[in-house]
Amino acid sequence: MEDIAKVVLENEMDLIIAHKRSMKLAELLGLSLSAQTSFATAVSEVARNTIENGKSGYLVLGVDGNKVNKQIQFIVASIKNGKNSGTNLNGLEYAKKLVNKFSVSTNKNSETLVELFYAIPPHIKIDMSQRDEWRTIFRNEPAFSPYEEIRRQNERLQELSAQLQKSEAQYKMLTNSLPLMIFSLNTAGLVVYANEWLQRYTGETIESLNTDKWKQIVHPSDYDAFILFFNNKIPQEAASIKMQARIKQKDNDDHLWHQVSLSPFLNDRSELQYWIGYLVDIHAQKIYEETLKDNFELKQVQEELSEHQEQLEKYIVELNQSNFELQQFAFVASHDLQEPVRKLMFYSDYLLKRYDDKMDGKGIEYLKLIHSVSGRMRTLIKDLLAFSQISKTEIAFNHVDLNSVARYALQDLQLAIEEKKAVINIQSLPSVEGDESLLRQLFENIITNSLKYSRNGVPPEINISCKQVENNHEIIFADNGIGFEEKYAPQIFKLFQRLHARDQYEGTGLGLAICLKIVEIHKGSIRATSSEGKGANFFVSLPIRTV
Template identity: 35%
Template sequence: VNKWFEVSAYPSESGLTVYFRDVTERNKTQEAILQSNDRFKKVSEATNDAIWDWDIISDTLFWGEGFKTLFGHEMKENQSSSFLWSKNIHPDDLDDVLASLFDVLETNSTNKWEKEYRYLRSNGTYAFVIDRGMAIRDAEGKATRMVGAMTDITHRKEYEESLKILNENLEKQAKDLAISNAELEQFAYVASHDLQEPLRMVTSFLTRLENKYDAQLDEKAHQYIHFAVDGAKRMRQIILDLLQFSRVGRHEDDLEVIEVQEIVAEVVTLQKKIIEEKQANISIGDLPTLQTFRSPLLQIFHNLISNALKYTQEGRPSFISITCYSTNTHWQFSVEDNGIGIEPEYCDQIFIIFQRLHQKEEYGGTGIGLAIVKKIIDNMGGKIWVESVPGEGSAFYFTLPK
């Protein structure tokens, strides 16, 4: 009949008396309790948390295996569970933890309890934990039981602390950077005004000296004056280039959607005279539309195209190709030429400020253009490099993030 019976048999003078009692419901209830306890035990073993079940009336507490795993403590028989738990809470946290717990137990409107505090391990160190519990109440609303779990969040707390320290360091660096920028602005003012004024005086008086005493000066004197004036002009150009280098990264224009094709066309128009002199042929491929700052992008292409036009080979028409290749995360641009090329050992050196590979008599410039380009691209989150074969040409590649 698919039922459980408790059977009792009693012998008597006339035979055997047998009593049957249906205990199906009792056995089902006991089986359900055993299964529930078994599931609870399995769950406590499977999780890294310290699962607990607190009988508030008798003050007995079941701890899962996680309690020993996380904190190294073992429950002793007949020991007050509340005593073991509360004595290991950090003294500075104890009053606040107990107050929050009993506030939930004594308030019928809420059953959920959650608290962060420090809990003592068996090795004497404290773990940061987050403890969550759910109160179970009787028909009158009195809390009779509470189940919950303690989670070790020490690593999270340590990470938060490291982030806090990192943020403090970043704030300090930001302040230092602000001071540095203020000093840089002061330098820029001096470079653009005070340093250029003496150079203008030198150039002006040397020119007057040459004009007034032209007849009295021999060829050597004229040559010396020419060298002095030329040196002053080059010094002024270096100051202007330094000023430009110091301003890289300070965007005075707004972020906008820009057709790179138009930027390159503008540079080509500005370089029209030298393009005609060099008989240069410029090929422009399909270039993308970017959301970026106009001035830095214009500087990049102006410097790279100017260099390609400057370092050409005598007796051979110049050819410059500007293309772009798309990756998943970046745009990769290239500016290729058929110029004099660069020796492999100098391919990294050319991006360092004031590093020149040629005498000024051969090719003009101050050796700062590519340093400006690299600084701009670095600030925009990209990178730049060059591949070159001496006597055949160079290809400058740079990336910008999408």
């Protein structure tokens, strides 16, 4: 059915309008006066039921241009009763006697629809232009009473309201579909509309934006300039206003740069109605601009770096050559120095054994002093040679069992351990990636250090254990020796550093320095804790997997 006219059914006055428009449509369709009266009466009877039931309904008048058997067309009246309108259809009993056919149906909302069909003469032409003409006649037909005029004005207002609501819904749908933050300000600078993008990005509502004056989301450094927009200080003659500000993102609290734009919306008399605002993310562009701004200085630095690159590479080559020559010198010098030292020790020892009865006490004392000094010199040369031979570039890392390393270290130190009557307890130790010979030297140096600095009359006790600290194995060497003051802990790992006089404890001050170098080559660390007279603890940290 094609709709031609519609009448809301609320009271008796509406019933009169329904009867009049039914007569009018029947007249336009060429029905006789009696046929017009029959159709309008049938419509009035059914419409009266709707009004008497007290439920709002409406009448739709139209035509059914689909001919049945290519002969019959109908004028149609559809009367819809409101929800739960009851079963009082007495008017239908009379109305169905006046029309050619009818139908009654109820939808899922319990609304009743009554359709009345009255045949139209076959010669009546019904097409789109004809239906549009009839609609225009009903729209422009003068009102026959003040009530009908008021009803028409009310219907027009309702249509206009529906159009406005539809337009507003379309505007909201459009602004929400654009990947852009859009808002509106009234002339007082208050937000009256904000699309979903703005509320989702900032996490703020229109009420909170107006209450806090955007303070929660605008970067403090940009706020003073930004808030001028909202303090009723916008020049109303301005075509548009733009600025840049950092706006906080709800998800991560980052302030990103945005372009803030305001454009006035004017009425037909060029009077300001409100402002339309946009927030556009320009953070990437801003960063790019700042990068370009610093590009000149960056190029200068690059040019300076390029100029010094060759000189730096030259220095590196010279330094590597110098280090290589220094290692060669240390190695050769240590070997060359060992021969005269050995001779000094040999001859001084020979003189002490063969001619001690032929020398006075002073001479024997001097020979003993020469022998002792030569021994210290030999130990120093030996340690220097060991230190110079530790080179990171020459080490091949393998899978090393520290339990095996500890056993071999104890075998090498067996005489010193027995002489001191030391007790060494070793818990289960892990395997690491490293150089086995260097790790054995590490264990020997630390154990030797604990044996050397044991307390008089107290057998040394050394406990070796391990625990995992984050991604490292921490090997702990705990002894019951003389210990040292905690403030000297960093000093003991430096070359030639000693905490005690040479006549108290022998040594060159290289043992722990060698330990530090070995641990650093293995990408680990070493530290010590102690208190005087209460032993010392050495902590060696080695990576669980060395990359």
